[in-house]
Amino acid sequence: MINDLSQNDFEKLANNFTKYISDYLENISEKDVLPQIKPGWLKSQFSEFPPTQGESLENILKEIDEKIIPAMTHWNHPKFMAYFNSTASSAGVLGEYLAAAFNTNAMVWKSSPASTELEEAMLLWYKNLLGLPYFFDAIIYDTASISSLHAIACAREKAYPQIIRNEGLSGNSKIPKMRIYVSEEAHSSIEKSAITLGIGIQNVRKIPTDNNFSMIPKELQKAIEEDRNNGFLPIAVVATVGTTSTTSIDPVDKIGEITQKENIWLHIDAAYGGSALVTSEMQYIKNGWEFADSIVINPHKWMFIPIDLSVLFIRDKKILKQAFSIIPEYLKTEVDDIATNFMDYGIQLGRRFRSLKLWFTIKYYGKSGLERIISNHLQLAKKLKKIIEQDERFEILAPVHFSTLCFRAKNPYNENKITTNQFNQELIDLINNTKKVFLSHTNVKNQFMIRIVISGLKTTENDVFEVWEIIKEEYNKLLIKYTL
């Protein structure tokens, strides 16, 4: 047996796979969005031990149909409208394919000049695509959680240059308790950063929000002053533009004035919302971003890049290097003074060739193509909002800034037979049990909300209308259940 597939076998198999993938993507709307299986089913399809002798891959597509497809929640499905749905463009899929084949590891420039420099070139394209201030540098990580972790590590490094990095936090009497400020609606990834960086969840202060679920700047100012008086050290504020639950927008301009005055790092989490900047109508969300020290945006959330690809924009990239760079002998090269070695700018050493899929996708659509698709999502959300507002059985619960709607059914029983939250919990369960659509929920200020996210590449106006019909049908079934 040779060490890899022969060229002929590879071509044959790859052609079969290409056909399989194109059929999968083309016909995805005929499938149920959600699988029927119970936890443990797929695992039980595999024996405990791997094959002793290698086997032909000839029949692997059959196994994919038998084992993998029945266990799939189809993120590319036009009626996947849960979480922040991210769909993969074919251009992005091809970028991933090539990245796997090239199999570069861009630890340092020399280990992959192509990957290093394409990343730099694409980040410049991406910054200009979104119209971000020229002074931001950028770097690709896998997810927003990791981008934000690096941003907060920079805030910590800025507060105590070289001290925590060298001496650590444990037992260090020089370091007072640090504090990070987020709104009540911030993503849990910031608390995970606090866990990882030794700051502690208790030191992530959640600032109250107003009726639109946006951080109240006065409350932020008050919390910072209170903390300083009590001997804490405020190091970072995270403002969210497009929160996970309701896509609310924190007032970054007002928050920025505070962080500037207080000399605190300002990180903006626009993991989902940032992609809307490809449209002219959404430019207003950038208000105050000139104050930011760092911003995270995930092209994998709403720019049709296959998972994963997150971009951290950073004003002063040197701080990342100061926080993380360690150069072991075997990674020293003769061009270290003039080239970028991405290993210096974060925790990981090895890095995938993610910029290929960013290149393919931006090149294929161009700014105008991306703007057309995302504007269409925004318009569809506005249309659906109107439809929901006109139906007296339902109500919209949060401002619709982007392409996400939060709504609920009004409780026809006035909390007598069932609470409104429970009624809506049952409603979403019925909706998702149809498997025809996948919606997710949230609970904000003790209100259970059903969320609809319209960001699929294949999602059409018809899909949105059909989903609304499913919601109403299931609502009627629920009425029957409680009337009987």
Ligand SMILES: Cc1ncc(COP(=O)(O)O)c(C=O)c1O
């Ligand atoms: C606002 C926001 N920030 C961060 C994240 C975390 O994203 P990731 O899965 O890329 O870490 C999410 C996830 O939905 C999010 O909505």
